[in-house]
Amino acid sequence: MFTSRPVGFVSSPYKDASQVPKGLGAKHEADGVLAVLPEFEAGLTDIEGFSHLVVLWEFDRSHGFELLGTPPSDNRAHGVFATRSPRRPNPIGLTIVELLRREGCELHVRGVDMLDATPVLDIKPLLSGVAAEKLRRGWLAEAEARKSAGPVLP
């Protein structure tokens, strides 16, 4: 068990859940900023090399959970683990964003669907799952290139 702590906060155009595109065919193309707290800035080292990031965040304006619920994309109830419902046993949301640029502690990103001021719990590089021609894998691709170009050690 651990107690969650914010490593930063989302700056988003959405001030209220009703403003977030939901349901079938909803597109998440809004620009936003992940403002990482200065004490965690060193953790962003080399993040510029990745085109897409996995953002884990806290549903901080949702309370309690329900095991069955009817999502905006259907008129039938489904299990919480088969949906993206905010009312989860652990209130963790997941969004994949495109990293546009970094400015110090600020990550300017595209594709936010979080509410403004949402606490960010974690950021991870996306290593697959985006069309190869659009995915940049930063230091990992460089390490792979160095390894394949280097001498074969016995």
Next chain:
Amino acid sequence: MFTSRPVGFVSSPYKDASQVPKGLGAKHEADGVLAVLPEFEAGLTDIEGFSHLVVLWEFDRSHGFELLGTPPSDNRAHGVFATRSPRRPNPIGLTIVELLRREGCELHVRGVDMLDATPVLDIKPLLSGVAAEKLRRGWLAEAEARKSAGPVLP
């Protein structure tokens, strides 16, 4: 802020971190089981329709965090948010698994890289990022089909 709670536990062939394939080119093809606690079983309703799941879990055998670290795939240090290091401010791991079958509270999956007995925090359906011919989207695809086939309401 919230305090994490397990919704289940991973059954994995890996008893020790040294056994988990790591570094460049590591493949995660091990079969395992996500044993969901009976009190959360209703949350699995309709999960069988999805081919791939996002599993969030807790690095319960890792303590503290470091903002810069050298991953097994490189000999240079990178920021924690540009790596998959277990030593994170919020110790949350993420694994995408293929759902082979469900047996009651047990999800039999392929692609585990967690240690045996790792607490599961959340399970979400994967909705994109896998080759279209391999991805099944369960109730969501059905809802989309109903919507496009149904009468257009005024």
